[in-house]
Amino acid sequence: MLRIMPLLATLCVVAAAPAIAGDLPDKLTFGYEYEGEVDASPKACEATVREVVEWSDEDVKRATADVCAARKAHVDAYAALQQSYKEFAQTFGADTRLSTGEAVQHFQQLVKECIDHKTGITTGGHNIALDIIPNQIASECLALGKRLLDEETAWYKAPAETHTRLSP
Numbered sequence: 001m002l003r004i005m006p007l008l009a010t011l012c013v014v015a016a017a018p019a020i021a022g023d024l025p026d027k028l029t030f031g032y033e034y035e036g037e038v039d040a041s042p043k044a045c046e047a048t049v050r051e052v053v054e055w056s057d058e059d060v061k062r063a064t065a066d067v068c069a070a071r072k073a074h075v076d077a078y079a080a081l082q083q084s085y086k087e088f089a090q091t092f093g094a095d096t097r098l099s100t101g102e103a104v105q106h107f108q109q110l111v112k113e114c115i116d117h118k119t120g121i122t123t124g125g126h127n128i129a130l131d132i133i134p135n136q137i138a139s140e141c142l143a144l145g146k147r148l149l150d151e152e153t154a155w156y157k158a159p160a161e162t163h164t165r166l167s168p
Contacts, residue, residue: 023101024089030112040071063128070135077142084149114141
């Protein structure tokens with residue numbers, strides 16, 4: 001029994017320890033449809049447009065540009081968020097006083113909930129909007145997440161005397 005007590009104490013301390021850098025994923029994942037798989041190439045955009053509408057070539061050309069713009073914004077927002085996360089993880093990951101791993105899990109959930117929320121309050125559109133709207137929603141929520149990470153990282157890096165709150 002005396003041998004087990006130190007082992008149990010160690011396990012309790014380890015289980016209660018705040019997250020450290022090793023607990024953080026290399027890349028964020030949110031779990032929404034087509035995450036990380038959006039093809040913003042003109043060929044893919046045109047294929048989608050032609051699949052959903054039977055318009056003149058000129059109208060298809062304009063619609064393809066609109067679909068590609070929405071997809072590109074989504075792809076760019078996803079990449080920008082991942083880049084912000086790398087800096088966030090480097091900044092917060094080594095601070096063992098924090099529950100950074102848990103915070104990252106909540107952050108991923110926050111972005112996913114934003115997407116679900118916005119999806120829930122749209123009719124989904126028709127024609128090419130069936131493709132444009134989900135990409136717009138994702139880019140808006142990813143941009144929101146990026147701003148949050150950037151603000152938290154900047155706050156943490158700022159001199160302590162400039163902090164206007166007790167913790168990040």
